Amino acid sequence: MSVRPATLARPAPVAGRPFTLRRLLEREGFFSWLMLSPGVLFLLAFVAYPFFYGIFLSLQDRRVASTGVFVGLANFVTLAHDAVFWQVTRNTFFYVVVTTVFKLVGGLGMALVMNQSFRGRNLTRAFLLLPFIVPTALSTVAWMWILDPTFSVVNWLLVHAGVISSGYSFLGNATLAMWSLVVVNTWRGMPFYGITLLAGLQTISPELYEAAAIDGATTTQRFLYVTLPVIKPVLIIVTMFSVIFTFGDFQLIYALTHGGPANATHVFSTWAFDIGMSAGQLGMGAAVALAILPALAVLIVALTLYLRRE
Amino acid sequence: MVGGRDALTRLRRLYLPLAVFLVLMLFPFYWMLITSIKPNRELYNARIMPLIVYQPTLKHYVDLLTQTNFLTWTYNTMLVAVVTTLISVVLGTMMAYPLARMRFPGAAVVAIGVAATYLVPQPLLFIPMADIINRLELGNTLTAVMLTYPTLLIPFSAWLLMGYFKSVPRELEEAARIDGASRWQAMTRIVLPLCTPGLLSAGIFSFTLAQNEFLYALIFLAKSDVRTVPVGAITELIRGDVFYWGQLMAAALLGSIPVAVIYSFFVEYYVAGLTAGSVKH
Numbered sequence: 001m002s003v004r005p006a007t008l009a010r011p012a013p014v015a016g017r018p019f020t021l022r023r024l025l026e027r028e029g030f031f032s033w034l035m036l037s038p039g040v041l042f043l044l045a046f047v048a049y050p051f052f053y054g055i056f057l058s059l060q061d062r063r064v065a066s067t068g069v070f071v072g073l074a075n076f077v078t079l080a081h082d083a084v085f086w087q088v089t090r091n092t093f094f095y096v097v098v099t100t101v102f103k104l105v106g107g108l109g110m111a112l113v114m115n116q117s118f119r120g121r122n123l124t125r126a127f128l129l130l131p132f133i134v135p136t137a138l139s140t141v142a143w144m145w146i147l148d149p150t151f152s153v154v155n156w157l158l159v160h161a162g163v164i165s166s167g168y169s170f171l172g173n174a175t176l177a178m179w180s181l182v183v184v185n186t187w188r189g190m191p192f193y194g195i196t197l198l199a200g201l202q203t204i205s206p207e208l209y210e211a212a213a214i215d216g217a218t219t220t221q222r223f224l225y226v227t228l229p230v231i232k233p234v235l236i237i238v239t240m241f242s243v244i245f246t247f248g249d250f251q252l253i254y255a256l257t258h259g260g261p262a263n264a265t266h267v268f269s270t271w272a273f274d275i276g277m278s279a280g281q282l283g284m285g286a287a288v289a290l291a292i293l294p295a296l297a298v299l300i301v302a303l304t305l306y307l308r309r310e
Numbered sequence: 311m312v313g314g315r316d317a318l319t320r321l322r323r324l325y326l327p328l329a330v331f332l333v334l335m336l337f338p339f340y341w342m343l344i345t346s347i348k349p350n351r352e353l354y355n356a357r358i359m360p361l362i363v364y365q366p367t368l369k370h371y372v373d374l375l376t377q378t379n380f381l382t383w384t385y386n387t388m389l390v391a392v393v394t395t396l397i398s399v400v401l402g403t404m405m406a407y408p409l410a411r412m413r414f415p416g417a418a419v420v421a422i423g424v425a426a427t428y429l430v431p432q433p434l435l436f437i438p439m440a441d442i443i444n445r446l447e448l449g450n451t452l453t454a455v456m457l458t459y460p461t462l463l464i465p466f467s468a469w470l471l472m473g474y475f476k477s478v479p480r481e482l483e484e485a486a487r488i489d490g491a492s493r494w495q496a497m498t499r500i501v502l503p504l505c506t507p508g509l510l511s512a513g514i515f516s517f518t519l520a521q522n523e524f525l526y527a528l529i530f531l532a533k534s535d536v537r538t539v540p541v542g543a544i545t546e547l548i549r550g551d552v553f554y555w556g557q558l559m560a561a562a563l564l565g566s567i568p569v570a571v572i573y574s575f576f577v578e579y580y581v582a583g584l585t586a587g588s589v590k591h
Contacts, residue, residue, distance in 0.1 A: 022492065029415060031493050032408035036420060039405040039464055046461045047427045047435065054438035113327045124328065126577045128335050133573050133580070135522040137540035138562040142338040145345060145555055151353070153341065153360050191335065192584065199585040248431025251524035255544055269433035269525075276437040277529060286437045293434065300429045304422060 057286035064280035075287035084263050084271070085288070092267040092292070095181060095253075096246045102186040104239060107193020114194065115201045125195060132191045140255040143184045147171055147256075174264035177257050181265055185252055193238055200234035201227065240303045247296055268292045342566075346370050346559035353555055370556030371564075379534050380561055383542040388568065390452055390538065391520035394459040398516045399509060401460065402467025407497055409468070410475035411483070421472075428465035432525050435461070440529050454530040455538070459520050466519070467512040470586050474508030475501060511583035514576045521569050539565035 024030050058075055062068030079085040114125060131139060146153055147170040155167030170176045204227065212222045228235075250269040253259065259266035259274065266274075268291060276285020345353065347366040352358060374380050408414065409421050439458060448454040482504075483496045491499065502509070527541045534546060543561040547554050573580055 026493060028412045028493075032412045032414040032417070035404045035408050039401040039468065040420065040423075042401060042460065043423070043427050043464065046439075046458060047430060050435045050438040050442060051430065053442070054435065057438055057441070109327070110331055113324060113331065116324050118324060118328075122577075124332070125581070126574065128331060129573075129577075129581070130339065130570070131335050133518050133569055134339075134566040135524075135540050135569065137522075137524045137544050138565045139338055139342075141543060141558050141562045142342045142345075144553075145559065146338065146341055151356060151360070156356075156360055187334065187338070194331075195581060196585045199581070244429050244431065248433050250433055251540070254524075254528075269431075272433060272437065273525075277440065282437055282441060289433050289437055292431075296431065296434075300426060303429065304425045307425060308422070 054286045054290065057283050058290050060283040062281075062283035064282060068283060071283070075284050076291075078284070079287060079291065084266075085291070087263055088266045088268060088271045088288075089291070091178065091265060092247070094178065095185070095249075095267055096243060098182050099185045099189065099246055100239065100243055102182065103189045103193050103242060104235075106186060106190040107197055107238075108235075110190060110194030111197035111201055114198050125198070129191045129195055131188050132195075136188060137251045137255050139188065140184060140252055143180075143187075144171075144256060147180055171257055172261055174261055177261060177265050181253055181256060184256060185246065185249065188252065189242060189246070192242065196238045197231060197234060200231040204230045236306065237303070240299060240306070244296065244299050244303070247292055247299075339563075339566075342559045342563045346556055346563055348556065350556065370554075370560045373554075374557045374560045374564070378546065378557070378561075379537070379542060380539070380564070382535055383537050383539045384565070384568075386452060386536060387521060387538040387540075387565075390455050390459065391517050393456050394463060394520045395513055395516040397456070398460045398463035398467050399512050401464050402471055402512060403502070403509070405464070405468040406471035406475055407501070410472040411478075411480075411501070424465045424468050427461070428469055432462070436525055436529060439526070443530055449530060450533045450536050452531075452536060455523070455526050458526045458530070459523055462523070463516040463519060467516060470512050470515070470583055471505070471508050473586050474505040478504050507579060507582065510576060511579040511586065514572065514580050515583040517572060518569050518580070 025034070057068070059070060059072060060068035061071045061074070110128065114121065114128075145151070149167070149169040149172055152167055152170065154170070155164075158164045159167060168176055170180045208226050208230075209222060212226050217225065248269060249267070250273070253265060253267055253270050254273065257265040259270045263271075268288060272285045272288040275281050275288055279285075344361075344363050347368065347370070348363050349365055349367045349369065352364060358364070405420070405424065409417060409424070443449060443454045443458070448457070478501050483500055486496045486500050487493075522540070523538075524540050524544075527538045528545070531537045531541060534542070537545070539561065543558060543565065547558045547561060
């Protein structure tokens with residue numbers, strides 16, 4: 001990079017002046033790339049390389065501790081004919097879509113409630129964010145006990161309230177297990193929506209509401225025509241971030257249901273883990289993991305472009 | 311308006327929904343706490359009211375600390391979190407600074423690359439990464455996770471810090487440069503001190519994310535004495551179908567405390583970091 005001419009402002013070194021490191025460091029291009037190179041090299045080695053190596057692996061029949069055999073797209077063809085693969089696909093999309101709707105609606109509600117002045121608001125905000133900051137694997141342990149087949153406190157409450165006569169096996173039933181995951185994921189992610197949307201709401205100037213009130217707008221109208229347009233960019237970005245990370249969710253599902261019962265709650269990440277790590281089929285596992293790429297790529301490109309435009 | 315009606319509106323619009331949110335969000339933590347101090351005869355008795363503790367005990371905590379590797383796991387978790395936070399904030403700063411404040415060939419490509427690597431989810435990388443770590447013979451070492459966690463944290467820190475670095479007026483730096491400061495001096499003495507809140511945000515966020523990481527730790531750390539708290543608790547306190555609920559909850563609670571304490575001191579910076587990506591532009 002040092003041989004390139006400096007792009008802006010700095011005049012080229014006058015001929016005859018000694019060419020020193022100090023002077024080199026004053027060049028924008030050289031200084032920038034010197035600063036960037038450790039991070040760039042690190043990300044190339046540990047993100048870009050594994051990413052492409054993963055694509056390479058997915059084209060192989062490769063088991064742990066043996067050399068791989070190139071099989072072309074055979075892994076993907078096998079997956080396309082595997083009923084479990086399609087179940088996993090449905091599970092993943094169900095999990096992402098339903099939790100996103102819940103988190104968005106709940107988070108917006110949380111933000112609107114929090115956007116009123118009351119004593120102890122900062123403390124309340126700090127408490128409401130706790131589910132999001134506490135290590136997920138550890139809070140999921142508490143949920144496992146809350147949903148325990150024999151000693152579930154939810155069952156205890158429902159039975160004693162007279163709603164049901166005997167307790168549910170929340171994690172043992174295919175439908176209930178999936179809804180349990182949805183509840184826990186919503187519990188963990190809703191504060192993220194709530195607190196970021198609250199920050200968005202706080203950028204709305206009170207004059208806007210006053211003007212709307214003078215024009216005779218109802219509460220609903222104020223929400224639709226004042227609040228929503230202002231927080232729309234925040235809403236979009238938060239949702240897209242959240243969708244991308246929910247697609248990649250692993251630990252919550254691994255800890256709570258491990259994909260069970262009978263694959264009912266497996267998503268791409270947990271199924272890829274079972275195939276690639278537990279069963280040691282690295283090639284097939286890599287292929288499963290890559291199967292989320294098309295959906296993700298669309299989202300990632302859209303979000304990257306949106307963020308750059310903003 | 312009558313005062314009573316006002317109070318009623320406020321109750322309906324503020325206190326009631328707020329109470330519902332607080333109970334829903336905090337109940338699992340309450341459950342962790344009371345489960346961890348219940349004796350087994352209360353834990354495994356379906357007949358008694360489970361919402362309170364009748365005879366609290368610290369037995370589960372004592373067992374956790376004496377019969378398991380919990381203290382080792384805690385040490386590992388803290389060590390890894392501190393090292394990866396330092397690596398991530400330093401490298402993130404070094405990437406963000408030129409991207410935010412300088413013009414040079416390739417800047418746009420690097421900026422997009424940083425955003426893209428931040429968004430690439432772990433499940434896409436963990437299988438090839440496991441093979442790479444194996445070939446480097448780093449399995450069952452903390453080095454393996456210290457090398458891999460920053461892949462999540464550097465792009466995040468860089469992204470967050472770019473916003474802060476951009477906000478420092480160019481004139482300040484130019485004035486220093488006219489007075490003879492080098493680029494390095496302008497950065498370390500003018501811009502970085504002004505961006506201390508940003509550095510704190512990046513640090514706090516990285517630290518909590520490092521404490522939360524599970525997948526890489528699960529794959530790379532298969533021996534008990536190198537495990538982190540989340541992985542140790544999930545893999546060793548759940549043995550087969552036998553659950554040690556009291557110990558599990560004690561571990562969950564104790565394992566959450568470092569994050570919660572750090573967070574409570576720096577909650578403003580944490581929230582700033584959380585919203586920086588979505589609000590500040």
